[in-house]
Amino acid sequence: MVRGRISRLSVRDVRFPTSLGGHGSDAMGGAFPLQHTDPDYSAAYVVLETDAEDGLKGYGITFTLGKGTEVVVCAVNALAPHLLNKDLGDIVGDFRGFYRQLTSDGQLRWIGPEKGVVHLATAAVLNAVWDLWAKQEGKPLWKLLVDMDPRKLVSCLDFRYITDVLTEEEAYEILRKGQVGKKEREEQMLAHGYPAYTTSCAWLGYSDATLKQLCSKALEDGWTRFKVKVGADLQDDIRRCRLIRNMIGPEKTLMMDANQRWDVPEAVEWMAKLAEFKPLWIEEPTSPDDILGHATISKALVPLGIGVATGEQCHNRVIFKQLLQAKALQFLQIDSCRLGSVNENLSVLLMAKKFDIPVCPHAGGVGLCELVQHLIIFDFISVSASLKDRMCEYVDHLHEHFKYPVIIKKASYMPPKDAGYSTEMKEESVKKHQYPDGEVWEKLLAAQVN
Numbered sequence: 001m002v003r004g005r006i007s008r009l010s011v012r013d014v015r016f017p018t019s020l021g022g023h024g025s026d027a028m029g030g031a032f033p034l035q036h037t038d039p040d041y042s043a044a045y046v047v048l049e050t051d052a053e054d055g056l057k058g059y060g061i062t063f064t065l066g067k068g069t070e071v072v073v074c075a076v077n078a079l080a081p082h083l084l085n086k087d088l089g090d091i092v093g094d095f096r097g098f099y100r101q102l103t104s105d106g107q108l109r110w111i112g113p114e115k116g117v118v119h120l121a122t123a124a125v126l127n128a129v130w131d132l133w134a135k136q137e138g139k140p141l142w143k144l145l146v147d148m149d150p151r152k153l154v155s156c157l158d159f160r161y162i163t164d165v166l167t168e169e170e171a172y173e174i175l176r177k178g179q180v181g182k183k184e185r186e187e188q189m190l191a192h193g194y195p196a197y198t199t200s201c202a203w204l205g206y207s208d209a210t211l212k213q214l215c216s217k218a219l220e221d222g223w224t225r226f227k228v229k230v231g232a233d234l235q236d237d238i239r240r241c242r243l244i245r246n247m248i249g250p251e252k253t254l255m256m257d258a259n260q261r262w263d264v265p266e267a268v269e270w271m272a273k274l275a276e277f278k279p280l281w282i283e284e285p286t287s288p289d290d291i292l293g294h295a296t297i298s299k300a301l302v303p304l305g306i307g308v309a310t311g312e313q314c315h316n317r318v319i320f321k322q323l324l325q326a327k328a329l330q331f332l333q334i335d336s337c338r339l340g341s342v343n344e345n346l347s348v349l350l351m352a353k354k355f356d357i358p359v360c361p362h363a364g365g366v367g368l369c370e371l372v373q374h375l376i377i378f379d380f381i382s383v384s385a386s387l388k389d390r391m392c393e394y395v396d397h398l399h400e401h402f403k404y405p406v407i408i409k410k411a412s413y414m415p416p417k418d419a420g421y422s423t424e425m426k427e428e429s430v431k432k433h434q435y436p437d438g439e440v441w442e443k444l445l446a447a448q449v450n
């Protein structure tokens with residue numbers, strides 16, 4: 001039973017100095033040993049309070065890098081009047097209307113619409129609403145979605161701009177069909193979890209020795225799918241890909257990620273040189289906005305047996321729609337904090353089902369694994385009903401700061417059992433990493449001055 005009026009919305013700038021160790025580094029982010037100040041994995045962290053007697057709070061994040069966070073924090077504050085004094089029952093009772101209200105704010109829409117900072121802020125705020133709703137229902141988010149009546153579920157989605165490929169009725173039909181065998185798939189998830197791949201071994205800034213050490217540890221821990229960063233220097237890529245392919249052997253799966261480094265012809269030429277290492281996909285080969293460029297690359301790489309994956313920086317459902325229409329991707333990577341929360345992500349999962357394209361979510365960052373596991377577990381149980389060519393990214397950083405961290409067993413995500421969206425951070429961690437006055441940053445900033 002949903003209850004309470006939203007009485008307070010607070011947002012904090014929480015940053016982790018991950019760049020000091022080269023964690024999260026890629027061909028765009030500045031490579032170790034340059035010690036580029038990014039990527040410092042960060043989050044705009046939203047807390048919603050209500051006047052209900054249960055005292056439950058909703059926690060929401062969006063993933064950012066370092067100083068980008070202060071801009072998102074500002075946008076969250078600008079959205080706050082849409083939530084304050086609103087009844088939670090009214091929000092989730094007409095979730096489509098509320099999503100439309102947030103994304104249509106007459107003044108903020110100009111700096112979107114539904115993209116960039118203002119959309120990241122929308123994600124943070126709505127992630128907190130979903131967390132609170134799931135907590136009040138006493139269910140983990142994935143289970144709230146799985147148990148929800150399909151009619152109610154589609155009523156949370158905004159189909160504006162996508163009805164040419166997916167109508168509300170078609171979405172309902174997909175979910176209705178997904179009811180068949182749902183119980184067995186839920187049992188399968190609870191017993192075995194959702195398959196994952198690891199990106200933690202091969203950040204671009206890691207030395208070969210670190211890569212080797214992390215890769216052997218990952219093999220020992222049972223990982224069978226690995227992603228390596230590429231794109232800055234071809235000879236370096238050849239050496240690192242050879243190293244990792246030799247370590248994992250010919251049977252295990254290898255993916256490559258260029259983080260938007262190349263122009264279209266360059267992407268094709270570069271990947272022809274890396275094809276001998278048998279990558280399953282090349283991720284973000286070029287600008288995330290270049291739909292036709294992705295299509296050209298996809299087509300050119302078919303003879304090499306390499307797919308194109310993208311999505312972690314796709315602004316919204318419209319871009320995903322066009323990527324699907326243009327046959328520009330073979331693996332679709334939703335991101336729980338870049339799209340407009342669960343609402344928009346569900347519409348993308350449903351479009352992917354219609355186009356029969358596997359979804360392999362982007363995760364990592366701060367809390368992205370915690371959040372996206374709910375969406376992909378729901379996807380398997382209620383939408384795709386398939387694990388073929390599907391896996392969810394896993395990155396082994398920063399989970400210790402979360403109250404309900406992910407549980408990985410045998411390289412699979414085990415379904416969370418606690419109520420909510422797994423978004424709540426430990427208050428101690430938030431205090432320490434708050435920018436610029438948390439203890440961690442006070443020390444680092446003082447060292448920079450001296």
Ligand SMILES: C[C@H](O)[C@@H](O)CC(=O)C(=O)O
Pocket residue numbers: 023024025026029039199257259312362363364393
């Ligand atoms: C800056 C981030 O670490 C980015 O490199 C993550 C990413 O591309 C991925 O996990 O995939």
Ligand SMILES: [Mg+2]
Pocket residue numbers: 257259283284312362
């Ligand atoms: Mg990536």
